[in-house]
Amino acid sequence: MNAVVNVVVPSDALSRREFLRRLQAMGGLLLVADGLRIAKAADAKKYGAEGMEHGTVDNPLVFVAIGEDGWVTVVAHRSEMGQGVRTGMPLIVADEMEADWTKVRVEQAPADEVKYGNQDTDGSRSTRHFLDPMRRCGAAARMMLEQAAALAWNVPVSEVRALNHEVVHQKTGRKLTYGALAKRAAKLPVPAATTLRLKTPEEFRYIGKGGVPLVDGQNIITGKAQYGIDPWFKDMCFAVIARSPVLGGSVKQFDGSAAAAAPGVQKVLQMPAPTAKATFHPLAGVAIIANSTGAAIAARKLLKIEWIDGANGTYDSDAYRASMQESAHKPGKVVRESGNVDTAMSSAAKSVEAEYYIPHIAHATMEPPCAVARIAAGKCEVWAPTQAPQVTREDVAKHLGIASENVTVHVTLLGGGFGRKSKPDFAIEAALLSQAMDGRPVKVVWTREDDLHHDFLHTVSVEYLKAGLGADGKVTAWLHRSVAPSLATIFAPNINHEVGAELGMGFVNLPFDIPNLRLENPDASAHCRIGWFRSVSNIPHAFAVQSFVAELAASANKDHRDYLLDIIGPARKIDPRSQHDDWNHGESPERYPVDTGRLRRVIETVTQEAGWGKKFPKGSGQGLAAHYSFVSYVAAVVEVNIDEQGRVVVPRVDVAFDCGPQVNPERIRSQLEGAVIMGLSLALYGEITFKNGRSQQDNFHQYRVMRMNEAPADIRVHLIPTADWTVPLGGVGEPGVPPIAPALCNAVFAATGKRIRSLPIKDQAKSAT
Amino acid sequence: MELQINGQTVTVSAEPDLPLLWALRDHLGMTGTKFGCGMALCGACTVLIDGQALRSCVLPVAQAVGKKITTIEGIGATPVGAAVQRAWLDINVPQCGYCQAGQIMSATALLEVKPDPSDDDIDTAMSGNICRCGTYTRIRSAIKQAAKHGGGAT
Numbered sequence: 001m002n003a004v005v006n007v008v009v010p011s012d013a014l015s016r017r018e019f020l021r022r023l024q025a026m027g028g029l030l031l032v033a034d035g036l037r038i039a040k041a042a043d044a045k046k047y048g049a050e051g052m053e054h055g056t057v058d059n060p061l062v063f064v065a066i067g068e069d070g071w072v073t074v075v076a077h078r079s080e081m082g083q084g085v086r087t088g089m090p091l092i093v094a095d096e097m098e099a100d101w102t103k104v105r106v107e108q109a110p111a112d113e114v115k116y117g118n119q120d121t122d123g124s125r126s127t128r129h130f131l132d133p134m135r136r137c138g139a140a141a142r143m144m145l146e147q148a149a150a151l152a153w154n155v156p157v158s159e160v161r162a163l164n165h166e167v168v169h170q171k172t173g174r175k176l177t178y179g180a181l182a183k184r185a186a187k188l189p190v191p192a193a194t195t196l197r198l199k200t201p202e203e204f205r206y207i208g209k210g211g212v213p214l215v216d217g218q219n220i221i222t223g224k225a226q227y228g229i230d231p232w233f234k235d236m237c238f239a240v241i242a243r244s245p246v247l248g249g250s251v252k253q254f255d256g257s258a259a260a261a262a263p264g265v266q267k268v269l270q271m272p273a274p275t276a277k278a279t280f281h282p283l284a285g286v287a288i289i290a291n292s293t294g295a296a297i298a299a300r301k302l303l304k305i306e307w308i309d310g311a312n313g314t315y316d317s318d319a320y321r322a323s324m325q326e327s328a329h330k331p332g333k334v335v336r337e338s339g340n341v342d343t344a345m346s347s348a349a350k351s352v353e354a355e356y357y358i359p360h361i362a363h364a365t366m367e368p369p370c371a372v373a374r375i376a377a378g379k380c381e382v383w384a385p386t387q388a389p390q391v392t393r394e395d396v397a398k399h400l401g402i403a404s405e406n407v408t409v410h411v412t413l414l415g416g417g418f419g420r421k422s423k424p425d426f427a428i429e430a431a432l433l434s435q436a437m438d439g440r441p442v443k444v445v446w447t448r449e450d451d452l453h454h455d456f457l458h459t460v461s462v463e464y465l466k467a468g469l470g471a472d473g474k475v476t477a478w479l480h481r482s483v484a485p486s487l488a489t490i491f492a493p494n495i496n497h498e499v500g501a502e503l504g505m506g507f508v509n510l511p512f513d514i515p516n517l518r519l520e521n522p523d524a525s526a527h528c529r530i531g532w533f534r535s536v537s538n539i540p541h542a543f544a545v546q547s548f549v550a551e552l553a554a555s556a557n558k559d560h561r562d563y564l565l566d567i568i569g570p571a572r573k574i575d576p577r578s579q580h581d582d583w584n585h586g587e588s589p590e591r592y593p594v595d596t597g598r599l600r601r602v603i604e605t606v607t608q609e610a611g612w613g614k615k616f617p618k619g620s621g622q623g624l625a626a627h628y629s630f631v632s633y634v635a636a637v638v639e640v641n642i643d644e645q646g647r648v649v650v651p652r653v654d655v656a657f658d659c660g661p662q663v664n665p666e667r668i669r670s671q672l673e674g675a676v677i678m679g680l681s682l683a684l685y686g687e688i689t690f691k692n693g694r695s696q697q698d699n700f701h702q703y704r705v706m707r708m709n710e711a712p713a714d715i716r717v718h719l720i721p722t723a724d725w726t727v728p729l730g731g732v733g734e735p736g737v738p739p740i741a742p743a744l745c746n747a748v749f750a751a752t753g754k755r756i757r758s759l760p761i762k763d764q765a766k767s768a769t
Numbered sequence: 770m771e772l773q774i775n776g777q778t779v780t781v782s783a784e785p786d787l788p789l790l791w792a793l794r795d796h797l798g799m800t801g802t803k804f805g806c807g808m809a810l811c812g813a814c815t816v817l818i819d820g821q822a823l824r825s826c827v828l829p830v831a832q833a834v835g836k837k838i839t840t841i842e843g844i845g846a847t848p849v850g851a852a853v854q855r856a857w858l859d860i861n862v863p864q865c866g867y868c869q870a871g872q873i874m875s876a877t878a879l880l881e882v883k884p885d886p887s888d889d890d891i892d893t894a895m896s897g898n899i900c901r902c903g904t905y906t907r908i909r910s911a912i913k914q915a916a917k918h919g920g921g922a923t
Contacts, residue, residue, distance in 0.1 A: 082864030082902045213858065220866035221854040223801020223841030227867055230800040238795055263784045292783065294791030297807065366805050366813055366867040366901045415803070415867025416901050448806040666861060670904070674864055677903025700810040700899060709892035711905035 047588035049129035052120065054113035054390070058133035059190060060141035062115060063093060066186070070165065070179030072099045077109035077116035078126045079387050080216065081417035082674070083733045084667030085126045087215045089134055091664060095206040096138025096199055097145070099178065100165035106215045111389030111409035119411075121387045122422050122532065123586070124630035124731025127663050131729055139196045141185075148185035149176045164205075201725045210666040216413065228385030228412045229370040229445060236372070236441040237266055239433050240296040242303050243285035243454050246693035247528050248310040250274050250284040258302035259288055264295030268303075269436050271429070274310075278490040278529050280395055282429045283454055289437060293445045309693055315527035317689040317696075321357060321462065324483045324524060328355060328464035332481055332522025333497055336508045336580040339516030341468075344477035348468025351477075352555050354548055355464045357758040358540040358741075360457040360688040362703055363533055367415020368446040369426035375439035379406045384427040385414035392424035396431045407431075418678075419532040423456050452703050453695045456531025457688055459484045459502075461524075463544030468516075473556025475567060477516040482507050484540060485526035496523040498537065504583035506541035506629060506738065509576055511594045513569025528690065534678065535737040538629040542738035543745075543759065546625035550746040551755065560624055560746065561607050571597030585631050591728050592631045598658050599628055601720060602635040606656035609718050610637035619643075621750025625743035630731030632659040633720075636676070638743040640751050646766025648748060650680055650712045653740070658720035659730035669717045672736040676715050679740020681706035687760050770834050774799070775843025785831035790814045792830040793840065801841040801870050805899070812898030815871035816840050822878035822894075841870035848919075850877045856915035864902035872898050876912050885916050 049056045057063075065073040074090035090106045093099075109116050117133065142162045149167035150157040153174060160169050166177045206212055219225040244250060256268035267289040274284045286303055290296035345351060371384040373396070380400055386392045389411050397404035414421055430444040446454075461484035468477035488499045498507070498521050508519055533539070553563035573593035576584040584592060603626045607613075612622065619642045626635035639652040653676045662668050685704035689696045697703040745756040748765050756764055772779050772792070781796045788807075793799045793816075802825055805813030809824035816825045817839035844850035853876050856862075863869045872895070879886055879894035886894070891912055900908070 080865075082866070084864075214861055214863065216866060217858050217861065217863060220863045220869050221841075221857045221873060222845060223799075223870050225866055226800075227803075229804065232794075232798040232800055236795075292787060292791040292795035293804070294787045294795065295784065298787075364901060366811065366865070366899065367803070368805075413867075414865060416865045418901075445804065448808070448811075670861065670864055670907070673906060674903035677905060678901070681903075699808050700806050701808070705899055705901060706903070706905075707896045707899060708905045708908065709896040711903070713888065713906065713909065715906050 047586065047591070049118065049133070051586050052118040052129070054118050056130065056133040057115065057117040058136040058140070058193065060137045060144065061190060063137045064097065064141045066178050066182035068179050068182050070103055070177055071105055072103055072178065073105045073107050075109050075116070076106050077119055078130070079119070079121035079389065079411055079414055079417065081121070081387065081414035081421070083671055084214065084664060085121065087212060088127055088664040088667060089130060090215070091206045091212050092131060092134040093138040095204055096135045097141040098162040098164055101206060101212055103165055108411050110411060111393040113390040119389045120391070120422065121417070122419055124734045128631070128729040128731055131663060135198055136193055136196055139198050140191050143191050143196065144185040144188045145178060145181050147188050148181045152176060152181070152184065201723065207663055208661065208665065210664065212664065226412050227367050227415045228383060229367055229415065230412065231372040231383040231443070233374070233441045236443055237289050237291065237437060238293040238296050239287050239289050239442050239444045240293060240300050240447060241271060241285045241287040241429060241444065241450070242300050242305060243283040243450065244274065244307055245453060246307070246309040247278060247312045248274055249313065250308045250310070251286060252306040252308045254286050254303060254305040256286060256303055259299040262295070262299035262302055264291040265299045266290055267437065269433065272432070277493060280391070280423045280425045280428065282425050282432065287433055289433065289442065293443070297447060312527040313693040315690045315693040317359070317691070320460070320527070324462040325355065327483045327522040327524065328462045328481045330522065332520035334518060335503055335521050336519040337517065341477045341479050341516045341518040344516035345466070345468040345479070348476055349471040350469045350555070351466060352469065352552055353464070353466040354551055354757060355462060356544040356547060358461050358543055359686070359759060360460045360528070361533060361682050361686040362452050362455045362457055362688050363416070363418040363420035364451065364703060364705060365416030365418060365420055368448060368451040369420065370443065370445045371427040371430040372441055372443045373427070373430035373434040374441035375434050378402060379408070380431055380434070381408045381410065382427050382431060383410045383412055384424065385412050385421055386424050386427060387414065387417045387422040388424060392427045395424055395428055399428050400431055400435055418534040420456060423531055448699045452688065452697045452699065454529070455688070456490065456529040458533035458539065459487065459530050459537065461540040463540055465544060465548045467548070467552055469552065469556060473558055475514050475552060478512070478514045479518050480507070480544070481520045481522055482541065483522050483524050484537065485524045485530055487530045487532055489526035490529055490531065493526070496525050497521050500583040502537040504581040504585065505537035506545065506627060507537065509579045509581040509594060510545065511574055511596050511599060511628060512567050514567065527693070535629065535734040538627060538738040539682070539741070542625065542627040543741045546627065546739060546742035547745055547757065550623070550742070550749065554749070559613070561603065561612055564624065564626065565600055565603060568596050568599055571600055587631055594628060598633045599626060602626060602633045602656040602658050605718055605720065606635040606637050606654050609656065609716065610654035612637060616751070619751055621747050623743045623745065623747025623750055625739035625746060627735070627738040629735045629738055632657065632730030632732065632735040634735045634739050636739040636743040638740065638747045640744065640747040642748070642751050642765050646763060648684060648761060648765050650744065652714040652716070653712050654716045654718065655736060656718040656720065657736065659732055660727040661722055661725045661729060662719060665719060668719060668732050671732050672717045673715045675736025676740055677706050677711055679737045680712070680744060683741035683744045683759055684761050770830060772833060772838060773836065774838045775840060775846070781830065783830055786829045788826050789816070789828045789830045789833050790825040793825065799840060799842060803867055803870055805868065812871040812875060813868050815874040815898065817874060817878055820878065820881060822875045841873060844873060844877055847877070849880050852915045852918055853877050853880065853911070856911040856918070859914060860907050860911045862904050862907040862911050864904055868898060868900045872900065872908055876908070876915070879912070880916055886912065
């Protein structure tokens, strides 16, 4: 007998608000779907943090608690997935409030955006959006402590000053510790934002300095750190799920008797039916509940399931690639145009064309999707490694049929996120299974096979480019067609064009000085779950554009760096709206223009630091690429040796990075080092392919990621310094990835003369040697 | 079954062919050892069995009976393990940190037998441990630092 997991609200009916909310993870998209204009822009333009759901909160009573023992607790409301946000955000508060970092504890906020402000940890936004609110938070706390001391001493507040965890009366040298002032300060009114005295940058103690140890470092190295896979209760049960191998597929029938009889198995349960819109709904399937994850995995092999594949059962990567290539050679929807490309192309001295392919890639976070849930007295508690706590809370509530106030989402550490953990299907699964187990705590763990078979994959794309060159080698005409199924298809399956955020990731906002230009976006439909992967559409767009510029330079017999600087043109600030980019990473076009001077500077810096132009023996060389994304500027030089077996060995990578002011430079460096490895990894090996609607890669032997023996020994990060804290911050987590693949392939060309236009490289360099 | 874990004897009742990883994590609540692939491909689950770095996700628990099991929770009790942990902190190796338990176990096993490892030794010992965040250059530096500061010198 097979039990069925009940789902109260099949989430096919996604309201407009929910639709927007989910797309907001992309930062306020402008989107036309099904003839219905769904625009965040319609709500009078709000930018940056204020354009995000629930905006920001800067109330110190929410974020700061001071114990009478002197310990300061700072709340971190964004999710930690390796970017260092649990260190970086509290560090800002501590600095402004003159707290001693060695007496600061960090506490993770549960999901509650009304209380804490937006918690969607993606889009490289945390520091960029919350530097100012967190500074105000700390400054307000400092001023309340100063006020409390002034009251205690009955002196004017102008005579006292907070300094390193105590307040000093300057005239008399009297001191009161933060612990001694805590109670009194907490009762004072919070000063208005307009009355706050923020520190000058010269007064910063931690911001911009580095040297602050990782908040979670000690717990990580001793095995005490709590990830989503780690909560453990005595009465806990453990689940794995056999999910439909095809998107939209369902269970026709199944025989769970052998599985149910396997050692340790407690229950076999059918998951809810699929929905027309994938959203973050759990996939159809059959769950095994057992006394350990290992027992559940073993029993799952005994399930006999007959699937109904549905319409996506014919999805085939080779056939799909051919269809995208066909589209790329036909006119498509024009998304930006200036001058007259056709006329200029026909009068060009020479034309060059190329087509690039970037496959689906999987996030493959080292901690696979997983969550724990338990339910008691109508209230559900979830422990989840989620990048989207509030969405998780709302979706779990909806699926259980209870109010979101009755759902508590404890945000654990994330064992990697990269965008995968913005989609809380795994947490909903845990909640539904706990409900089916009468509220017992249930831990759902995805195996690596589950992860690679059912990811919200990075899109797949064909990029076609054609340029007309004058007799001097300069580009006079530029045509680019980008063909890629949109990630918005998980919310609205009929969308067949890239949405604003995707177009604005290095496609329409091309910062080149070219008189005649046309950008087209032909149709593409989706047949698997597509989601945002670190850097998102910047990956294919940067790969195509930055490879193509290198090809043009070679065709014109010019130095690549000089050619790239020339095509970017002089230093100027471009209004993204003039490029038909209404998205601009969710930021104000006035505050965040595209600054080609900054783009030029990272190129000049990285080429200088890497010794661009030095001679290499045959089989070795350097490649360059630059890209602007998440309102930051990056350029990379990759060095390669092609060994006797045709393997691509990368001894050294240089990266120059300009994100404006740097709050925690040490973590910025680590993010860029990681982006280099991830960029090389996806360029060399990363590919998920489909046959009969099914992902063909099972585990790390088939979906390879870079390992120690393949990684560059020498990664040099060159941060562009700025002392000007009025420059708005750029993103950090994502911008490092996109230039790596084209820089690598340009290096392979320099080393071998072989042009790589299709990723991953795998053994393509072999034929060149 | 009786297991010797980090110097203590513990009893676990599990199927003999259950991978040690799940006996540790699910039966005993020792969650420092991580699951990553289930096929000995990623090293997240690395533990020391009689001093040798092994992947607990494919090791039947019955095969660990009678042997000395060391996990991330206990590695700091050894001088080499403690030196490795210190170096990891000094260099701020972790990003998300999920794989680092396995990395530390593999690095410790390496330094126990090769107190002054070459780059090739490090590649050989560490290439079974995947870090998706890409902390490899720092792992290499940390291993060298731990070696220099007596991690392996006995």
